[in-house]
Amino acid sequence: MTTLGILHPGSMGAAVGAQAKAQGADVLWCAEGRGSASKERARRYGLAATADLTELCGRCDVIISLCPPANAIEVAQAVAAESFPGVYVDANAIAPATIAQIGDLLMPSAVAVVDGAVVGSPPSETKKPRLYLSGPEEPAATVARLFHGSAVQPIILGGGIGKASALKLAYTSYQKASRVLAAVSYALASDHGVEGELLDIARGRTTSYLTETAYFPKTAARAWRWAPELREAAQALDDVHLPAALMDASAEVLERWGTLKDEPLGIAEVLDRLHTASND
Known part of the structure; x- marks a missing residue:
């Protein structure tokens, strides 16, 4: 055993x-x-x-x-x-x-x-x-x-070692950054009262994280763990001379949600935190 x-x-x-x-x-x-x-x-x-x-x-x-x-x-x-x-x-x-x-x-x-x-x-x-x-x-x-x-x-x-980590971060770079980008895009549309139109456009596509607005609070609640993960992804990209700015920017967005660990918040509260954190 x-x-x-x-x-x-x-x-x-x-x-x-x-x-x-x-x-x-x-x-x-x-x-x-x-x-x-x-x-x-x-x-x-x-x-x-x-x-x-x-x-x-x-x-x-x-x-x-x-x-x-x-x-x-x-x-x-x-x-x-x-x-x-x-x-x-x-x-x-x-x-x-x-x-x-x-x-x-x-x-x-x-x-x-x-x-x-x-x-x-x-x-x-x-x-x-x-x-x-x-x-x-x-x-x-x-x-x-x-x-x-x-x-x-x-x-x-x-x-050797490094291949499994590279695979994970290659996947993470898309999956988690896409969730972050969807939340930021929706927040911008919401500020101008066109979130319904944005969702209508997104639903016309085959798949889009933009239509999964219920996931925004889940992303915020996991931000304390996701942000360091995307910082690691940024390092992995930089180590092989690929652009890392998008991963760093996504991590910065997540860090605005960093204090919301496992909190059951609504969509409006989560999006509002993206604004208020910039003024803290």
């Missing part, structure tokens, strides 16, 4: 850990310093708590880091300080350069560092996200085996 550690059981991490548990893995998490919401998720999904990170690193064969991208290096540094001797999977939305930095942190003690990327919503009976993996072949295969037959679909990419 493989023992898997999840850092940390947010909505994605807890659900991913539960899928590995259902396939026979022993899944642990570190309760030290975590809030009541994390503890409740871990309890609901049946994850076993360790007293601290030292215990978790000492008991686990594989650790998967699933956290906001802004915290990815911090989490890796904490694990590196414990001289973790297993397989470390960074499955966060980070730039290839960032995963390379994390690899340098972990490799003095780790068996391997695997680059991971989750594309899709948290796994459930109806949702089956993909877990892309790149890096050393056998460690990546070990991680993939944890999820075979589960709602998490592991896909191993050829090549």
Whole structure:
């Protein structure tokens, strides 16, 4: 039986850990310093708590880091300080350069560092996200085996670390920036009383995020997590000499919503915050 550690059981991490548990893995998490919401998720999904990170690193064969991208290096540094001797999977939305930095942190003690990327919503009976993996072949295969037959679909990419992260950010660059651009476009139309006409134009197209106005509050509630992700996307673009300004601008818009973490707001309140933040 493989023992898997999840850092940390947010909505994605807890659900991913539960899928590995259902396939026979022993899944642990570190309760030290975590809030009541994390503890409740871990309890609901049946994850076993360790007293601290030292215990978790000492008991686990594989650790998967699933956290906001802004915290990815911090989490890796904490694990590196414990001289973790297993397989470390960074499955966060980070730039290839960032995963390379994390690899340098972990490799003095780790068996391997695997680059991971989750594309899709948290796994459930109806949702089956993909877990892309790149890096050393056998460690990546070990991680993939944890999820075979589960709602998490592991896909191993050829090549070294960085490929999974690049794929995730290539997708993120379109998906999240498009959501942001749709909200800004709608806000402009709303200011001039032509939002109905804008939606009529958008509905005449095959697909358009502009018609999905109910998603604006969801985007705002996730902005605290999406903004750092798009900053990583900007870095990834800049690293290969592609224009990064659109990603930085989208991140700047999201940062205006940064204090709305998980708040149940309406469309009008969310759009108003785009204006008021500029005057703070």
